[in-house]
Amino acid sequence: MNDVLALARPEIRALKPYSHAAWEPGLVRLHANENPWRDESDSTGAGLNRYPEPQPAELVARIAGLYGVEPARVLVGRGSDEGIDLLVRAFCAAGRDRILVCPPTFGMYRVAASIQGAGVVEVPLDRARGFALDATGVASAWSPGVKIVFLCSPNNPTGNLLDPAAVGQVLEACSGRALVVVDEAYAEFAPGASLVPWLSRYPHLVILRTLSKAYGLAGARLGAVLGAPEVIELLRRMIPPYALTVPTIEAGLAALGPAGLERCRARVDTLIEERGRLATALATLPLVEKIWPSDANFLLVECADAGRLLAAGIRGGLLVRDVRSQPGLDRCLRVTVGTPAENARLLASLESA
Numbered sequence: 001m002n003d004v005l006a007l008a009r010p011e012i013r014a015l016k017p018y019s020h021a022a023w024e025p026g027l028v029r030l031h032a033n034e035n036p037w038r039d040e041s042d043s044t045g046a047g048l049n050r051y052p053e054p055q056p057a058e059l060v061a062r063i064a065g066l067y068g069v070e071p072a073r074v075l076v077g078r079g080s081d082e083g084i085d086l087l088v089r090a091f092c093a094a095g096r097d098r099i100l101v102c103p104p105t106f107g108m109y110r111v112a113a114s115i116q117g118a119g120v121v122e123v124p125l126d127r128a129r130g131f132a133l134d135a136t137g138v139a140s141a142w143s144p145g146v147k148i149v150f151l152c153s154p155n156n157p158t159g160n161l162l163d164p165a166a167v168g169q170v171l172e173a174c175s176g177r178a179l180v181v182v183d184e185a186y187a188e189f190a191p192g193a194s195l196v197p198w199l200s201r202y203p204h205l206v207i208l209r210t211l212s213k214a215y216g217l218a219g220a221r222l223g224a225v226l227g228a229p230e231v232i233e234l235l236r237r238m239i240p241p242y243a244l245t246v247p248t249i250e251a252g253l254a255a256l257g258p259a260g261l262e263r264c265r266a267r268v269d270t271l272i273e274e275r276g277r278l279a280t281a282l283a284t285l286p287l288v289e290k291i292w293p294s295d296a297n298f299l300l301v302e303c304a305d306a307g308r309l310l311a312a313g314i315r316g317g318l319l320v321r322d323v324r325s326q327p328g329l330d331r332c333l334r335v336t337v338g339t340p341a342e343n344a345r346l347l348a349s350l351e352s353a
């Protein structure tokens with residue numbers, strides 16, 4: 001058995017998956033208790049009256065090509081959120097195992113652990129070093145019940161990429177001990193920084209990617225777990241067979257076609273440019289004390305009076321995220337980079353504070 005699979009829950013390793021209706025697109029489907037007629041309102045290609053293809057081969061191949069991995073290393077699901085949930089359920093036994101997180105960070109790792117009844121070990125990012133990963137701290141906080149280390153790079157809500165050398169140190173320390181999951185939801189906004197090429201070197205590395213951010217498909221719910229084929233096969237046995245809907249599959253294929261990819265590249269370029277412009281302009285506001293450097297599509301803004309800025313945004317019809325409850329961020333707001341017009345409107349509203 002692959003070392004990594006030895007970390008998974010034994011009952012999941014032994015799980016026999018649901019046997020879904022065979023996928024034979026050339027044959028008339030009288031084997032899945034579907035309705036033979038499409039509704040008039042149905043504008044999809046495949047038809048909403050039919051169950052979708054489980055782990056759709058063309059979409060998996062497209063996503064594998066996008067990230068430069070073999071299809072056996074790809075699981076597609078309902079956003080990164082589903083990947084996080086599946087990983088925690090596969091590797092953490094309730095009441096016994098734990099995950100390790102580095103706050104301030106994305107909240108779903110903790111939520112997934114709580115739902116599963118798994119504990120949470122925290123090793124905070126080092127604010128004094130720009131929210132850097134404390135690799136030595138992670139290595140020394142590991143204990144046998146810690147089955148997954150979640151790292152987020154670029155990190156939400158601080159916006160910074162984690163130093164690859166520190167991630168490498170964590171990977172070395174966790175070899176044979178824990179899965180290291182690197183959440184790269186915002187990687188497209190930090191060109192060239194993805195750790196996907198490391199997958200072939202580290203069987204215990206798992207990378208989460210999503211089409212919710214750069215590809216503009218947050219409403220479709222489409223993400224990918226990339227990892228060792230054995231890990232992906234384990235998760236494929238757990239994920240509901242029809243996790244992705246027909247509209248989601250078709251939206252994903254369109255977004256990853258040549259025209260969709262071109263549009264995505266142009267929008268990412270615009271957002272990166274706007275990120276710089278917005279950061280410079282926000283920094284001139286009297287209530288703003290610091291704009292943290294960002295490798296993502298949002299800015300962490302440290303303020304003298306976050307409450308007043310939040311209220312000014314709402315008066316102008318704009319929401320920004322209050323992240324003051326997160327450790328080390330008690331004066332911070334998180335601002336998503338919008339269109340040039342939205343950013344101008346935000347600046348005008350905040351100036352009034």
Ligand SMILES: Cc1ncc(COP(=O)(O)O)c(C=O)c1O
Binds near residue numbers: 078185
């Ligand atoms: C770091 C991070 N990971 C994952 C997600 C969830 O992404 P998805 O829409 O793919 O579930 C988010 C969403 O904000 C995020 O910030």
